[in-house]
Amino acid sequence: MNDATNTRDPIIKFDKVVKRFGDHVVLDELDFEVQRGEKVTIIGPSGSGKSTVLRILMTLEEINDGVVYVGGEPLWHQRKGDSLAPASEQHLRQMRSQLGMVFQQFNLFPHMTVLRNLTEAPVQVLGVSKAEARKRGMELLEMVGLTDQANKYPHQLSGGQQQRVGIARALAMRPKVMLFDEPTSALDPELVGEVLNVIRSLADEHDLTMLLVTHEMHFARQVSDRICFFDQGRIKEQGKPEEIFTAPKEERTRAFLKAVLDPDD
Amino acid sequence: MEWTSYLAPLSQGAWVTVQLTVYSTILGGLCAFVFGLGKLSHNPLLKGFSVAYIEIFRGTSLLVQLFWIYFALPIMGQAIGLDLRFPPVVAGVVALALNIGAYGAEVVRGAVQAVPKEQYEAATALNFTSRKRLWRITLPQAIPEMMPTFGNLAVQNLKDTALVSLISLGDLAFRAEQIRNFTQDSVTVYTLVLFMYFGMALVLTACMKLLERYVGRWRAAGR
Ligand SMILES: Nc1ncnc2c1ncn2[C@@H]1O[C@H](COP(=O)(O)OP(=O)(O)OP(=O)(O)O)[C@@H](O)[C@H]1O
Ligand SMILES: [Mg+2]
Numbered sequence: 366m367n368d369a370t371n372t373r374d375p376i377i378k379f380d381k382v383v384k385r386f387g388d389h390v391v392l393d394e395l396d397f398e399v400q401r402g403e404k405v406t407i408i409g410p411s412g413s414g415k416s417t418v419l420r421i422l423m424t425l426e427e428i429n430d431g432v433v434y435v436g437g438e439p440l441w442h443q444r445k446g447d448s449l450a451p452a453s454e455q456h457l458r459q460m461r462s463q464l465g466m467v468f469q470q471f472n473l474f475p476h477m478t479v480l481r482n483l484t485e486a487p488v489q490v491l492g493v494s495k496a497e498a499r500k501r502g503m504e505l506l507e508m509v510g511l512t513d514q515a516n517k518y519p520h521q522l523s524g525g526q527q528q529r530v531g532i533a534r535a536l537a538m539r540p541k542v543m544l545f546d547e548p549t550s551a552l553d554p555e556l557v558g559e560v561l562n563v564i565r566s567l568a569d570e571h572d573l574t575m576l577l578v579t580h581e582m583h584f585a586r587q588v589s590d591r592i593c594f595f596d597q598g599r600i601k602e603q604g605k606p607e608e609i610f611t612a613p614k615e616e617r618t619r620a621f622l623k624a625v626l627d628p629d630d
Numbered sequence: 631m632e633w634t635s636y637l638a639p640l641s642q643g644a645w646v647t648v649q650l651t652v653y654s655t656i657l658g659g660l661c662a663f664v665f666g667l668g669k670l671s672h673n674p675l676l677k678g679f680s681v682a683y684i685e686i687f688r689g690t691s692l693l694v695q696l697f698w699i700y701f702a703l704p705i706m707g708q709a710i711g712l713d714l715r716f717p718p719v720v721a722g723v724v725a726l727a728l729n730i731g732a733y734g735a736e737v738v739r740g741a742v743q744a745v746p747k748e749q750y751e752a753a754t755a756l757n758f759t760s761r762k763r764l765w766r767i768t769l770p771q772a773i774p775e776m777m778p779t780f781g782n783l784a785v786q787n788l789k790d791t792a793l794v795s796l797i798s799l800g801d802l803a804f805r806a807e808q809i810r811n812f813t814q815d816s817v818t819v820y821t822l823v824l825f826m827y828f829g830m831a832l833v834l835t836a837c838m839k840l841l842e843r844y845v846g847r848w849r850a851a852g853r
Binding site: 461475520534 | 849
């Protein structure tokens with residue numbers, strides 16, 4: 366963990382961002398910043414807009430109002446003189462290269478071997494040579510402890526293994542920001558640990574910015590620089606993990622944490 | 631006449647049927663991909679044209695399409711100063727291909743749309759261009775889904791080739807009709823022809839199954 370929180374150079378900035386699905390307001394003039402290298406965990410009740418924030422950043426979901434900045438540049442807009450115009454596909458592609466995403470359901474490419482899952486995008490998108498991509502792919506597999514699975518297909522792997530491949534696949538594109546949307550929610554309990562260990566090792570990388578949505582509160586407390594509690598499309602409360610987990614100020618936060626930490630009460 | 635003496639002319643006809651089937655199935659497969667993807671295109675012109683093609687060729691009978699291409703098109707061509715007379719083989723292959731292509735296009739469209747949207751999102755997150763996303767992610771997953779129906783369409787196509795005998799193409803059905811006219815031996819001739827079509831259908835089905843297994847080989851890995 367680091368003190369990047371104090372530097373004023375947000376790599377991600379939501380400026381009064383509005384997202385609606387029909388009449389349903391999912392993000393309500395959201396203001397949100399993440400500093401370079403910061404590890405931020407978003408928590409909050411179902412439907413509070415956590416996934417939507419990540420999906421907007423990954424350009425999987427458009428915004429209705431406001432501006433999202435990544436690395437100081439508008440994500441969904443292009444500067445045209447002094448005003449902002451809607452982003453072109455070319456602009457989106459340029460912006461996307463800074464971000465990587467890990468999905469709840471892994472979303473590996475089922476028709477490719479594990480190694481091919483890691484090399485396809487570097488080769489096809491970045492133009493890396495096949496040999497180089499394979500070398501890097503094997504390094505990443507080593508990092509996630511799956512070198513012996515390189516030539517298997519995703520359906521031959523356990524969920525935990527698949528998710529570790531999912532993380533390696535995103536890292537293969539060398540993103541500056543990693544987005545994790547409930548990376549362990551689809552896993553059997555005994556497989557959660559192996560995935561969290563991989564994410565934990567990434568959290569030690571000083572330069573990598575991480576934005577994590579999870580219900581693993583103990584893990585969030587260990588790896589995060591900051592916890593944001595989302596409620597109804599806004600940040601209801603945020604702060605250092607120890608503040609949020611031990612002395613939440615808001616009644617909503619307290620109720621939420623009580624519900625997730627001791628669900629049997 | 632001995633029934634074995636029918637075999638030589640019937641085999642000649644069968645060979646024409648095989649060629650018609652192979653060429654029109656391949657060309658029809660091409661049409662299926664072009665117009666099936668065209669229907670999914672965001673380009674309104676391409677989309678409109680694809681929809682029109684699919685609807686027209688699925689909504690009219692093959693026989694009418696065949697006659698239209700073989701008899702009507704040359705006359706219309708003449709009116710505008712173009713030579714649109716085709717040899718029967720070409721007219722036959724084109725009519726069969728366009729017909730089967732229209733049905734195949736719907737299969738392609740359906741299979742492409744059935745690829746989970748999560749795959750599309752994963753490819754987008756990895757910054758694939760829309761073209762590479764289609765070729766490298768969507769189609770390799772969609773094609774194995776199409777194969778069983780494509781197999782049925784290919785056999786359907788084989789059976790449909792019999793219609794081209796009506797524009798005096800010497801296929802199996804045409805030869806059979808010739809021999810029957812000559813010998814009046816309907817039972818023998820049509821029984822032979824029945825088995826020959828059936829044999830060809832079996833071989834074609836086997837080929838399509840092999841192809842199906844090949845394009846979907848990743849599904850079977852480790853199973
Ligand atoms: N494509 C969509 N169409 C309509 N409504 C949607 C769509 N995607 C999300 N929503 C709605 O937007 C709201 C926020 O969704 P989001 O997925 O961001 O919530 P979340 O905080 O991630 O919840 P969860 O913990 O259940 O994953 C929900 O009410 C959801 O039903
Ligand atoms: Mg969610």
